Amino acid sequence: MTQPHPQPTPSAPRRPTNVTLPSDLVAEAKRLDINISKVCEAGLLAAVATIRRARWQEENRDAMQAYNDRIESSGPTLAAYRRF
Numbered sequence: 001m002t003q004p005h006p007q008p009t010p011s012a013p014r015r016p017t018n019v020t021l022p023s024d025l026v027a028e029a030k031r032l033d034i035n036i037s038k039v040c041e042a043g044l045l046a047a048v049a050t051i052r053r054a055r056w057q058e059e060n061r062d063a064m065q066a067y068n069d070r071i072e073s074s075g076p077t078l079a080a081y082r083r084f
Contacts, residue, residue: 008041008045019040021036
């Protein structure tokens with residue numbers, strides 16, 4: 001089962017990775033003191049979270065629909081005990 005919201009692991013070993021970026025963009029980022037590695041990590045983390053979330057929803061679509069159908073037809077399981 002996939003995890004919907006991945007978090008970076010500070011203790012995970014780091015791995016050098018080659019990334020190809022437009023040279024003018026890299027130069028501007030350096031002029032602005034942007035940490036390119038951190039920005040790339042944040043963007044990659046966001047992309048991973050988006051894909052994991054979409055896959056989890058797809059993998060669980062039938063179960064969620066069955067639950068919604070049951071609630072619609074029978075109401076919440078403990079509805080008789082609600083006090084409001």
